[in-house]
Amino acid sequence: MAGSKYAYVRNFELPDPLLPGTFMVFRLDGHSFHRFSDEHKFTKPNDTRALELMDHAAKDLMEQYPDIVLGFGESDEFSFLIRKSASLYNRRQSKIVSTLTSLFTSSYVFRWASYFPDAPLKYPPAFDGRIILYPGIREIRDYFSWRQTDTHINNLYNTVFWALVQQGGESTTQAHATLEGTVSKEKHEILFSRFNVNYNAIDARFRKGSTLVREEISEEPSVPSHENVPARLSVPGSDGPSAIRMRTRTKPRTRIVVLHCDIIKDEFWDARPDILLA
Amino acid sequence: MAGSKYAYVRNFELPDPLLPGTFMVFRLDGHSFHRFSDEHKFTKPNDTRALELMDHAAKDLMEQYPDIVLGFGESDEFSFLIRKSASLYNRRQSKIVSTLTSLFTSSYVFRWASYFPDAPLKYPPAFDGRIILYPGIREIRDYFSWRQTDTHINNLYNTVFWALVQQGGESTTQAHATLEGTVSKEKHEILFSRFNVNYNAIDARFRKGSTLVREEISEEPSVPSHENVPARLSVPGSDGPSAIRMRTRTKPRTRIVVLHCDIIKDEFWDARPDILLA
């Protein structure tokens, strides 16, 4: 066959399987999103549109990949837990990392206009992704605790910082100086005494990040109305463009919901034992 | 610091550096593009809009990454040569693979409407990517020969196949049967005798794929007009949306051009010694 004299170059494609029976965490981060958020005038300290767009892209990913049993996002990053028994793409690392990063990115751009109808995308944003393997449940719990603790630390800082700037009239340099060395309690105090803000009353989305899980849908044939959605639970895309029309591989009786709750304590996990046992 | 008790999970992020001083080929492929091209009614056997969109995304990638010295695309795949001395992202494999796949995908979706103004994107497409290392010039030459030979084989087959179906009235099953076991010469013969088509007169884009290289721009300050563009050379995006406004890292005096020429013989390479020596 023509071409066969060159086909030996395929021998340089080496296998890159990930260890079987091991949890995979796939994490992606926005690439140069500091500039991207400036260029697109994201509100500070949090832009709800941008966060909901991230959630929607994450939901699209989970709908395509039933092996993803959990997602957690904050700011311009998202972590996904892939169950340890997954045989997705034969656990080939580059294939998984690139395809998942690609689909998330694609969805983000595809749905941009739904969340930013008045701010056209100026240039194509990018994300980077990686897979981290964890052998046990303890590490998975600690991984997500690590991310949610990070959400808390960053959001508290940013909330006070932008209050000092936007309402307190400080320059960004001054605001950084004001906050230098302060502990959590002092930041709460500044917020309350100077800006009359109770940090714990701030939208849970900002304080807790977004946690995506699959929920069983009741046998009831009626479509759940928006009114039925519990507090602190938003369904991304429910008012957006028509759902992705790919052949969905998820079983029909589950849907993906977005929570803004604590995932450090046991309660979340005890209520959803399947996440870690799958 | 809060969170530090969980921070040990970072120790599971293992290094994945690629061998220094070695050529990297980054290749990406459309994910489930058979269905994607059906859903979006790509013309057969080749859809010029779709190919030009691929070229444009490839050009965006090369503008962002000066370490990419060559691109070659056909159908829904693209290969990029990253020069062997590149220290891009410290040669971390996942970082490179995911970021490049992401940016290409993002650009593809971002520019879709410019190439398919009448066919809105129905769902977000995805690509997968991989890096292959090659130690020497011989392997790089053979790699690109392998891809262009593949372009030739596929395009010849598809050209005859769709002529049999679209003009010859055969069913797709019949057309496959008609072509089974035929050699290249016989396919040329069918095209010519039954459909009066001289295969070698078909658009070079289809027969040779797209080769993207950097070209020095003359000192002449005038912007090159579209009329000056030589035959068989198209500048993707020249009529499209405003160019990507990222901080470009390329030196100002080069631009990326798309060629549809032979890259198997020495001529192409002899004229551009920098590609393999960089």
Added chain:
Amino acid sequence: MAGSKYAYVRNFELPDPLLPGTFMVFRLDGHSFHRFSDEHKFTKPNDTRALELMDHAAKDLMEQYPDIVLGFGESDEFSFLIRKSASLYNRRQSKIVSTLTSLFTSSYVFRWASYFPDAPLKYPPAFDGRIILYPGIREIRDYFSWRQTDTHINNLYNTVFWALVQQGGESTTQAHATLEGTVSKEKHEILFSRFNVNYNAIDARFRKGSTLVREEISEEPSVPSHENVPARLSVPGSDGPSAIRMRTRTKPRTRIVVLHCDIIKDEFWDARPDILLA
């Protein structure tokens, strides 16, 4: 400094860390031991001297490396369990694999004359080694069950095979033919009816392989005499050359013992919970 212009070649030494928090199994096998055992006239089907020499080399390895919590050997292979929290050589794969294989080999050659006083070593034997990672206890249990099942299958076959040849007067070709397709029960039957051998009465060393574990030594200052050693437990090297005089890193109150017992059922593991929890 002189040499600094060449020192860049060190950049090609890439890291190869093994995943933290994961069990490591180090397995080594004799290289071309079929020939080696022929050249050195090992008795068939089992050569006790050769097996005891393997055990002694394994014991030397475990004395040097406290991170090894279990060893299991049969024929010319040995598997070692390295506890999951081990930071041995920063978990660098090549370093661990090469050093452990080297020390085992070195000990095997060093102690050869003690076990084969009348058969000088004709040439230096070699072993190959590998590391396999296992995320959980279940896989570790199953790994060692796999090896001991293999011991059983091989030894039963070899025992009948050599009885047919040595006592039954069959050629090796005939013996293979006699055994082809027989199940375990039939092999037992041949042994018993034709050679009056009760397979279960054969030395447990041959049927069960050698299992090396650390045992606490009682506070009693007296050296345990050979008479105190329980049945089916042998202390390799107790009559051999003086113990290795390296700075031992093991805590003083344990010693390594060789057992020939079942390690598939729970009993062995229940009695030694530290092995899997370390």
Added chain:
Amino acid sequence: MAGSKYAYVRNFELPDPLLPGTFMVFRLDGHSFHRFSDEHKFTKPNDTRALELMDHAAKDLMEQYPDIVLGFGESDEFSFLIRKSASLYNRRQSKIVSTLTSLFTSSYVFRWASYFPDAPLKYPPAFDGRIILYPGIREIRDYFSWRQTDTHINNLYNTVFWALVQQGGESTTQAHATLEGTVSKEKHEILFSRFNVNYNAIDARFRKGSTLVREEISEEPSVPSHENVPARLSVPGSDGPSAIRMRTRTKPRTRIVVLHCDIIKDEFWDARPDILLA
């Protein structure tokens, strides 16, 4: 089959192929040889017996592995160049690293008594090994230049250091202080003025290390006598125990010779083009 329920554990054995078409350097180092050389009373600064033993083990390795086209040793380390087209063990990293380290170690222990007839081995020594990949000839030349430069630097230092201690009556602490900050020329000067030693007249073995290459044996059927051996060339094992009786895979008309010559300049390589082109 019995055991099949456990056989899934084999799926955790992941492939580890090394990039094809790339030079491999296999380097091994003595493990804790500072103590080993003390315990076995190696002479300082160089022990010819120990160096010749290293050379002999290296020669054994090269006789077993025709893919090794060059060896270079100094002190307790040895580097081997494996030709880039080698398909040795399908280029599986652990297999190559462990087997080569094992055979070298085995040979070292096996031949110990031939080189140290009056100093029995006290305990089994170990080596560690690693593979480094190099894409091109330039890096290979620089690698070996790096090692020989290292030989020079170390040997010059050690030669002066031990002269100061053994002949100059300095303590080791004093000797280190005397040498601190001295450049090469000053060390030569100390040697010459205080100890009447011309460094360049010292045995080339110590100054240049040992380089092992294959040499064609003339058609002449007579065995080359020891007298024919050119200056600065020693044949390890020629007076030692009978040669290894393994099935040798080397072609009959080559033998391995040990040189003590410069391998930094072009001359060595120009005379042996096959080394880098294989």
